[in-house]
Amino acid sequence: MTALPTAHPATPSAAPARLPVSDVSTGVGLAGLAGLFVWIAFCRSYPEIAGVLGLAGGLSGERGLLSGPYAALAAMLFTAAPMALWSVLVDKVHLRPSTGIDWSLKRPLPETLPLSVVKLVGLWATWALLAAFYGLARWYWSGNYLFAMEVLTVAILPLVTLSVPYVIWLDRYLVEPRDGCFQFGAFVLGGGVIGREQWDAAGLAKHWRAWAIKGFFGAFMISILPPGWAQIVESNPSQLIGDPYQFVMLLVTLLFVIDVQIGTVGYLLTLRPLDSHIRSGNPFLAGWLAALMCYPPFVWGIIGPSNSVLSYEIGTPGWAHWFAGNDTLLWAWGAILVVLTGIYAWATVVFGIRFSNLTYRGVLTNGPYRFTRHPAYLSKNLFWWASVLPFLVTNGSLADAIRNSFFLLVVNGIYYWRARTEEAHLLAEDAKYREYHAWMEKHGLITATLIRLKRLVTGAPAPRRTETHAFPAE
Known part of the structure; x- marks a missing residue:
C-alpha cells in the first residue's frame, strides 16, 4: 500500500458540460429490488401459499413464515438473478x-x-x-x-x-x-x-x-443478513401503525434489509462477464484505516455504544424518548429518519451488483450520486445525529452532552476521511471519475453548495485547474 497523496490528483481543466453517463444503469438496482420484494412477499405469505398448493410434510404451511437465516440467504438469489439478467440482456455489459x-x-x-x-x-x-x-x-x-x-x-x-x-x-x-x-x-x-x-x-x-x-x-x-430479515418477514404493520416509533423503526429496518441484501450481492458477485469485477482495491493505507475503524472487530473497541474510545450515546435515550406523548412530532421526526435511511439504501441500490467498500468497479453518476459524491456517508451521519440526539442526556451531565457531541463529530470526521481516500483512489484510476468529480464541484446540488460555503468561510479562491497526470494508484 502507498501513502495518501498530500493533494488530490488534478481533475480536468474545466467541468464537462454534461454529467458523465453512469457505468450502472438505474434498471439494474430496480430489478434487484423487485426480485427482493417478490421473495419477501412469498416468505410472508408462505403458509397461505403452501395451503393453496396442497404442500405437505416439511413443505406444509405448518412451518410458518419463512423468516429464518436460510430464507435470508435465499433472498440474495432473488436479488442477484434479476440484476444479472438486466445487466446482460438490457445493458449488455458483457460486451463492454x-x-x-x-x-x-x-x-x-x-x-x-x-x-x-x-x-x-x-x-x-x-x-x-x-x-x-x-x-x-x-x-x-x-x-x-x-x-x-x-x-x-x-x-x-x-x-x-x-x-x-x-x-x-x-x-x-x-x-x-x-x-x-x-x-x-x-x-x-x-x-x-x-x-x-x-x-x-x-x-x-x-x-x-x-x-x-x-x-x-x-x-x-x-x-448480518438474518436479524433484519426475521423482523421484516414476521412483522405485522397493521398492528404497528398506531405506534409512530415502532412503525418508523419497521420502515428503517426494511430499508436496511434492502441495503444489506443488495450490498452482500455486490461483495460476492465480482464476475468479469457481468463487468462487476474489482478493477482495483484502494492502495492507500489511510483508506484502509478509515474504513476498518467502522467495522467489526475494530468498531467494537472504537465506536461502540458504551465505554469505547469514541462512544457518543452515554445517557442518550434517543429521539423517541424526547418526543414521547406528541404523535405529531414523532411522525414528523420519524419521517426525517426514514428519508435519511431511504437515501442511504438508495445509494446502495444504484450500485446494483457492484457495491463494495475500498474498490474501484466503475463510476456511478446517477441516483443520489447526482447530488452529492457521498450520499451514503452524508445520510448515515445525519441519521445518527437525528436519531441519537447526543446533546440531550437523561443523567443531567453537561459533560456527557458535550462529550457525546464531540465524539460524534469525530466519527463524522472518520467518514469524511473515508470519503477523501476513496476520491483519491478513484481520481487516480478513471478519467470518467475525474470528469464526474469536476462536474459535481460546479453543478452538484449538495456538493457544489458545500464547496461554495467552504470557500466563503475560509476565503479561499476557486482553484485554477490545469491538466496534469493523475497520482499513480499502484
Whole structure:
C-alpha cells in the first residue's frame, strides 16, 4: 500500500458540460429490488401459499413464515438473478471492453489450459489462506458471525467445483488471462523463486487487496443478513401503525434489509462477464484505516455504544424518548429518519451488483450520486445525529452532552476521511471519475453548495485547474 497523496490528483481543466453517463444503469438496482420484494412477499405469505398448493410434510404451511437465516440467504438469489439478467440482456455489459473479454477470440483449449491450471492453483490457494484467516480470528466464531462461517464452510466445495469449468471457459476469451490469480498461482507453484518472470510484487499486491476486501467484508455482510430479515418477514404493520416509533423503526429496518441484501450481492458477485469485477482495491493505507475503524472487530473497541474510545450515546435515550406523548412530532421526526435511511439504501441500490467498500468497479453518476459524491456517508451521519440526539442526556451531565457531541463529530470526521481516500483512489484510476468529480464541484446540488460555503468561510479562491497526470494508484 502507498501513502495518501498530500493533494488530490488534478481533475480536468474545466467541468464537462454534461454529467458523465453512469457505468450502472438505474434498471439494474430496480430489478434487484423487485426480485427482493417478490421473495419477501412469498416468505410472508408462505403458509397461505403452501395451503393453496396442497404442500405437505416439511413443505406444509405448518412451518410458518419463512423468516429464518436460510430464507435470508435465499433472498440474495432473488436479488442477484434479476440484476444479472438486466445487466446482460438490457445493458449488455458483457460486451463492454472494460470486462477484459473479447468474445471473438475463443483460443484453442490446449493453448489456454496450462494458464487455467496455474490460475486455479492461485484461486484455491487464495481461498485456503482466507479460510486460515477465518480460523485464526476469534471473532468469527461467536455471535452472528457463526452463520457466516457455516455458509462459507458449506459453499467452499461447490465453489471449488464450479471454478474449474468457469476459469477454463473464461480464459479462452480473456484479452489478458495472466491476471492476479494467475500471478499468485505462479508464485505458489514456484515457491516465490522459480518462474519469477510470471509474477510481480505489484500484481500480487493488487490481487490480495481485492481478495482481502471480499473476504473481510463478505463475511461481515453474510453475518448480518438474518436479524433484519426475521423482523421484516414476521412483522405485522397493521398492528404497528398506531405506534409512530415502532412503525418508523419497521420502515428503517426494511430499508436496511434492502441495503444489506443488495450490498452482500455486490461483495460476492465480482464476475468479469457481468463487468462487476474489482478493477482495483484502494492502495492507500489511510483508506484502509478509515474504513476498518467502522467495522467489526475494530468498531467494537472504537465506536461502540458504551465505554469505547469514541462512544457518543452515554445517557442518550434517543429521539423517541424526547418526543414521547406528541404523535405529531414523532411522525414528523420519524419521517426525517426514514428519508435519511431511504437515501442511504438508495445509494446502495444504484450500485446494483457492484457495491463494495475500498474498490474501484466503475463510476456511478446517477441516483443520489447526482447530488452529492457521498450520499451514503452524508445520510448515515445525519441519521445518527437525528436519531441519537447526543446533546440531550437523561443523567443531567453537561459533560456527557458535550462529550457525546464531540465524539460524534469525530466519527463524522472518520467518514469524511473515508470519503477523501476513496476520491483519491478513484481520481487516480478513471478519467470518467475525474470528469464526474469536476462536474459535481460546479453543478452538484449538495456538493457544489458545500464547496461554495467552504470557500466563503475560509476565503479561499476557486482553484485554477490545469491538466496534469493523475497520482499513480499502484
